[in-house]
Amino acid sequence: MTAEAAGALLEARGIVKIFGQHRALDDVSFALRAGEVHALLGENGAGKSTLIKILTGAYRPDGGEVRLQGAPVSFRDPLHAQSHGIGTVYQEVNLLPNRSVAENLFLGHQPTRWGLIRRKEIEAHARQVLATYGLEIDVREELSSFSVAIQQIVAIARAVELSGKVLVLDEPTASLDRNEVERLFEVIRTLKARGLGIIFITHFLDQVFALADRVTILRNGRKIATERLAEVSTTDVVRMMLGKDVAFDHHLTGLAETTHGAPCVGFAGLGRKGSVAPFTLEVHEGEVVGVAGLLGSGRTEMARLMFGIDPADSGQITIDGKSVTIRNPAQAVAAGFGFCPEDRKLDGIFGELSVRENIIIALQAKLGWFRALNRDDQIDLAGRYAEALDIRAANHDMPVKLLSGGNQQKVILARWLAIDPSFLILDEPTRGIDVGAHAEIVRTINRLREEGLGLFVISSELDEVVAYSNRVVVMRDRQMVAELTGADVAPDRIVQAIAGTSLAEVTP
Amino acid sequence: MNRSLRPLLATAAIFVLAYLLAIAQFPAMASTRVLGNFLTDNAFLGIAAVGMTFVILSGGIDLSVGAVIGFTTVLIAVLVMWVGLHPLAAFAIALAVAALFGAGMGAAIYYLRVPSFIVTLAGMFLARGAASVLSPDSIGIKHSFYTTVSKSYLLMPGGGRLSVVGIMMLLVFLAGIVIAHRTRFGSYVYALGGSETSAALMGVPVARTTVLIYTLSSTLAGLAGVVFSLYTSAGYSLNALGVELDAIAAVVIGGTLLTGGYGLVAGTFIGVMLQGLVQTYIVFDGTLSSWWTKIVIGALLFMFILLQRLLHSAAPRRRKILWTA
Numbered sequence A: 001m002t003a004e005a006a007g008a009l010l011e012a013r014g015i016v017k018i019f020g021q022h023r024a025l026d027d028v029s030f031a032l033r034a035g036e037v038h039a040l041l042g043e044n045g046a047g048k049s050t051l052i053k054i055l056t057g058a059y060r061p062d063g064g065e066v067r068l069q070g071a072p073v074s075f076r077d078p079l080h081a082q083s084h085g086i087g088t089v090y091q092e093v094n095l096l097p098n099r100s101v102a103e104n105l106f107l108g109h110q111p112t113r114w115g116l117i118r119r120k121e122i123e124a125h126a127r128q129v130l131a132t133y134g135l136e137i138d139v140r141e142e143l144s145s146f147s148v149a150i151q152q153i154v155a156i157a158r159a160v161e162l163s164g165k166v167l168v169l170d171e172p173t174a175s176l177d178r179n180e181v182e183r184l185f186e187v188i189r190t191l192k193a194r195g196l197g198i199i200f201i202t203h204f205l206d207q208v209f210a211l212a213d214r215v216t217i218l219r220n221g222r223k224i225a226t227e228r229l230a231e232v233s234t235t236d237v238v239r240m241m242l243g244k245d246v247a248f249d250h251h252l253t254g255l256a257e258t259t260h261g262a263p264c265v266g267f268a269g270l271g272r273k274g275s276v277a278p279f280t281l282e283v284h285e286g287e288v289v290g291v292a293g294l295l296g297s298g299r300t301e302m303a304r305l306m307f308g309i310d311p312a313d314s315g316q317i318t319i320d321g322k323s324v325t326i327r328n329p330a331q332a333v334a335a336g337f338g339f340c341p342e343d344r345k346l347d348g349i350f351g352e353l354s355v356r357e358n359i360i361i362a363l364q365a366k367l368g369w370f371r372a373l374n375r376d377d378q379i380d381l382a383g384r385y386a387e388a389l390d391i392r393a394a395n396h397d398m399p400v401k402l403l404s405g406g407n408q409q410k411v412i413l414a415r416w417l418a419i420d421p422s423f424l425i426l427d428e429p430t431r432g433i434d435v436g437a438h439a440e441i442v443r444t445i446n447r448l449r450e451e452g453l454g455l456f457v458i459s460s461e462l463d464e465v466v467a468y469s470n471r472v473v474v475m476r477d478r479q480m481v482a483e484l485t486g487a488d489v490a491p492d493r494i495v496q497a498i499a500g501t502s503l504a505e506v507t508p
Numbered sequence B: 001m002n003r004s005l006r007p008l009l010a011t012a013a014i015f016v017l018a019y020l021l022a023i024a025q026f027p028a029m030a031s032t033r034v035l036g037n038f039l040t041d042n043a044f045l046g047i048a049a050v051g052m053t054f055v056i057l058s059g060g061i062d063l064s065v066g067a068v069i070g071f072t073t074v075l076i077a078v079l080v081m082w083v084g085l086h087p088l089a090a091f092a093i094a095l096a097v098a099a100l101f102g103a104g105m106g107a108a109i110y111y112l113r114v115p116s117f118i119v120t121l122a123g124m125f126l127a128r129g130a131a132s133v134l135s136p137d138s139i140g141i142k143h144s145f146y147t148t149v150s151k152s153y154l155l156m157p158g159g160g161r162l163s164v165v166g167i168m169m170l171l172v173f174l175a176g177i178v179i180a181h182r183t184r185f186g187s188y189v190y191a192l193g194g195s196e197t198s199a200a201l202m203g204v205p206v207a208r209t210t211v212l213i214y215t216l217s218s219t220l221a222g223l224a225g226v227v228f229s230l231y232t233s234a235g236y237s238l239n240a241l242g243v244e245l246d247a248i249a250a251v252v253i254g255g256t257l258l259t260g261g262y263g264l265v266a267g268t269f270i271g272v273m274l275q276g277l278v279q280t281y282i283v284f285d286g287t288l289s290s291w292w293t294k295i296v297i298g299a300l301l302f303m304f305i306l307l308q309r310l311l312h313s314a315a316p317r318r319r320k321i322l323w324t325a
Helices: A048-055 A078-083 A101-106 A119-131 A148-162 A178-193 A205-211 A234-242 A246-257 A299-306 A329-334 A344-348 A355-367 A375-388 A405-417 A435-450 A462-468 A491-499 B005-025 B032-041 B043-057 B065-083 B087-111 B116-134 B144-151 B164-182 B184-194 B196-201 B206-232 B243-253 B265-285 B291-313
Strands: A008-019 A022-033 A037-041 A063-068 A071-073 A086-089 A166-170 A197-201 A214-219 A222-228 A263-272 A276-284 A287-292 A314-319 A322-324 A337-340 A423-427 A454-458 A471-476 A479-485 B153-155 B161-163
Touching: A008 A048, A022 A037, A022 A048, A022 A063, A022 A197, A037 A048, A037 A205, A048 A166, A048 A197, A078 A086, A078 A148, A086 A148, A101 A119, A101 A148, A119 A148, A148 A166, A148 A178, A178 A197, A178 A205, A205 A234, A214 A234, A222 A234, A234 A491, A263 A299, A276 A287, A276 A299, A276 A314, A276 A454, A276 A479, A287 A299, A287 A435, A287 A462, A287 A491, A299 A337, A299 A423, A299 A454, A329 A337, A329 A355, A337 A405, A344 A405, A355 A375, A355 A405, A375 A405, A405 A435, A435 A454, A435 A462, A462 A491, A471 A491, A479 A491, B005 B265, B005 B291, B032 B043, B032 B161, B032 B164, B032 B265, B043 B065, B043 B164, B043 B184, B043 B206, B043 B243, B043 B265, B065 B087, B065 B116, B065 B206, B065 B243, B087 B116, B087 B144, B087 B206, B144 B206, B161 B164, B164 B184, B164 B206, B164 B265, B184 B196, B184 B206, B196 B206, B243 B265, B243 B291, B265 B291
Parallel strands: A022 A222, A037 A197, A037 A214, A086 A166, A166 A197, A287 A454, A287 A471, A337 A423, A423 A454
Antiparallel strands: A008 A022, A008 A063, A063 A071, A214 A222, A263 A276, A263 A314, A314 A322, A471 A479, B153 B161
16 A cells, blocks of 8 residues: 555555445545544535445445454444444434433443432533533533534544544534534644544535545545545646546537527526525526535525425526416426425435326326326326337336436426426436436436526536536535636636636626 | 422422312312322322333333233232232242233334334333133122232321322332433433434443333333222223323323423323322312323313413524633
């Protein structure tokens, strides 16, 4: 191994993890030193959480090995990892809201005498421990009576007390305000000075640059790079997270010049407090508007607002120049909108139902209770769309959960096409689909555009966004920060806009 | 203030108020004789309710309690009258059987991932059926030990008699309080009720704790059966019908949250006493049907569930950060 790995506290070598046919991690190596904060970056599905679960014993790797202070280890479960010195703090505080702070710190390790817990001793010890984190609170109070920031620090204190070598922080700042984040960072810096190795997972780039010493970037289950943060720029990091090979993809940008038809949907000042800042956008017939931005930048929230899943509290929506009200998905469907959500398994497919039933369900919902589609119509409809979208299923009566990810995605597309929509929202249409099938989804999107549909497509795959978008809007910090057209629809321009550099050039 | 304490204080206040009102109408209710009867008459319910408290605190429910009490009384009667064992030996066997029964239910709940509601419902049918198979008819118990026990009591000031079964109930409550609040097992019970996922991640032995909780509940139901047997000197398969529901009512009225995680064993004591008070009042009144007990308990239960929603569903007050730095 390299000299860098030689002094590693915790090290992963050539980790492979396979779920079904999907390679969640492919030959990923990672080394954490003592006394460093090491950030782990990547979009959803990049493999961050899979890697963490392997390092903390929640999963077992299908290949490669984990070494702790040079010795190979194999953890049975997170508790086993904890007893070897690896503690984890999750985004959702995994403590007991109904018990006291002191009990949360020492549950399972309370000192006892004749089987009775020595409460005074525990409380004194808890006060002492929390004091080292600059926290002076009544440790007898219920945990839930304190702010999330304090709960987070109690969770960290517990992890450090019980493990003490490696601390894994999984999105610890997601629900904290600016002041609280700063306090948390102070705590993390103190622990770093005490010689702990800290793995820090977040999707806030500024926090990575403020806190971490090194960063490892994952994409599609592969390690892209490990860099010292002092030596890279935000743009470099964004490029590594999103772009495949920026220079290579330039030939895909010819599309932006194509003409498109009349406006089909307009959003004027649409917004929702705490979700997305008001944005104005018009989508034309036969046009694909791509949406780029990092995880948590407000991309999905934008789509949810458009489709009425979260009602907007400002702005209005116009269709063919006429104002419409969309406050729930049923109204959106009635207005001719379709929405393929990001998490197909959770929000999209009905796994137990057949391919045919999954395709006709939106149309049936639109028709209502009293106009049931008869079986022949159903079979005809399913057959037509399965052929049009090239859905590969042995037959259309098999449960849709048995299909591959790409074919499931096409079933959801077929479902929305069956209602004859005028505007289709796709959130990460290629997520969790074999890389080989990506091109096919991209082709399908292009064909729908040629047929005159207006599309709004969210994606973290920049080369794909560029391949099908006439225009690209860029989201950052829950705001639409740029709208790129023409020659600007290119991966490097998008990366710049996301990173917030040379804004003067790209802001419309 | 600790959120577990608020519903308890409300229950205690209502109990004191109701008792004062009852005394105002029937001054005789203030005597220790009435108090003694209170404890004796509700001993089996109180003991079963302690076990139920642990189950509900952990987020579960045990519907088999009444059936286990009934089964235990029949088993004891059979062992004493037909087999000829000494009652103490019969008690030991009955408690062991009940404990095994509870362990089995706990194991089914944890390992088969079946809701406690279903498993203990099956347990209820099983225990009630087994009792009928042992003897469909009531078996009277005649034994010198029973006579001795029923004649033994501690004299309280004012002439009230604290019976053996009353003392047993008080001891079970004391033990329950210590176990719930001063042992690791007790903290695990609360942990399970707070969040099973978090508890498992924090290293709580979830399997062992679950099995132990139901073992404890069934053992205490068995002990309640022993008390019921001493109290009625008979074994009958239809004894203690629906007592599990009275026990659940006592636990909830005592301030324990039905969804688990919050509550105190001491609260259950007040819950049992409040039920006893209503019964005694109706006996004193003499004109009311005994079914009024159920109506009042039902109304109280409803009121306390509303109260709990108000106290618990309100967003917890978050303290401001107190940093020393």
